[in-house]
Amino acid sequence: MTTTTSFRRLHRAARGLLFCLAASLAAGAAAADKVTFLTSWYAQAEHGGFYQALAKGIYQKHGLDVTIRMGGPQVNGMQLLTSGQADFLMGYDLQVLKSVEQGLPVTTVAASFQTDLQGMMTHEDVKGLADLKNGKTVLVATSGRTTWWPWLKAKYGLTDAQSRPYTFNLQPFMADPNTAQQAYPSSELFQAMKANVKTNFYLFASDGYPPYGTTIVTMDKTVREKPDLVARFVRASMEGWKSYMADPAPANALIKQDNPNMKDEQIAFAIDKLRQFNFLAGGDAARMGIGIMTEERWKKTADFMVASGLLKPETDWRKAFTTQFVKDLKVMP
Secondary structure, three states: OOHHHHHHHHHHHHHHHHHHHHHHHHHHHHHOEEEEEEOOOOOOHHHHHHHHHHHOOHHHHOOEEEEEEOOOOOOOHHHHHHOOOOOEEEEOHHHHHHHHHOOOOEEEEEEEEOOOOOEEEEOOOOOOHHHHHOOOEEEEOOHHHHOHHHHHHHHHOOOHHHEEEOOOOOHHHHHOOOEEEEEOOOOHHHHHHHOOOOOEEEEHHHHOOOOOEEEEEEEHHHHHHOHHHHHHHHHHHHHHHHHHHHOOHHHHHHHHHHOOOOOHHHHHHHHHHHHHOOOOOOOOHHHHOOOOOOHHHHHHHHHHHHHOOOOOOOOOHHHHEOOOOOOOOOOOO
């Protein structure tokens, strides 16, 4: 065999190998399932695990081509989900239970946080939520009147006469030491700190408010027809959350890209609060893994809603969730 003939054969073999490699890569890329995930608000640290799974290639590792779309005040997430414009939605237990009551075929498949992030910001004289009944004015947003406000009223004997509208402006709170207002630890507390206003904060979950926080919601049809897709999205998202709490820098870059108003200082403040309140790894997640949900917790939320007149007693609350994707997930914090 001549040198020229050997070279030609080697060249053909190399070309064949390269062709096979390219075809394999193309097939791998084509195999990635396209998924659209719709968040509940503008990009922020409370969405960090999902952005981390995107930034670190965790979704890609699980065969997913994920697009994250931001929610906002004019975005009806449930409508976009049910109309097929999103595959997964960052949801809320009360919203899903109410949707089930209305006959919408939606269900919750995982919970990023073991408790809801909602709480009350007060001035320093208030030493607990029970103190609110002592003549305090409470600022409540429209959404709060059909979620946490009925729970708070029933638990501590508050009245609607004490409430005033919350318009997401902190000036009324800052101007009146007798006023308390709804707050997220990562948002309103940060604004108050920047204004040098001393505050106390009381997380509703610490006093028994039952819902989970930052859940993943999808259609019943998706669970039924694409369980493997749901399982991969849930696992990748929870792995993203674990990664985010260890090193948030990759996700933070994407968060600021999507939401330029979100600055480093506020993101750092929010992450500190996520750790302080142990939203991700507390409760059942400490022993059962990130993302876990239980039937007991969902029943507590449904019972509270029924007792408050927020949910019809005959509603099949078990349709609002499934534990099949988290019960054996074991993404340990």
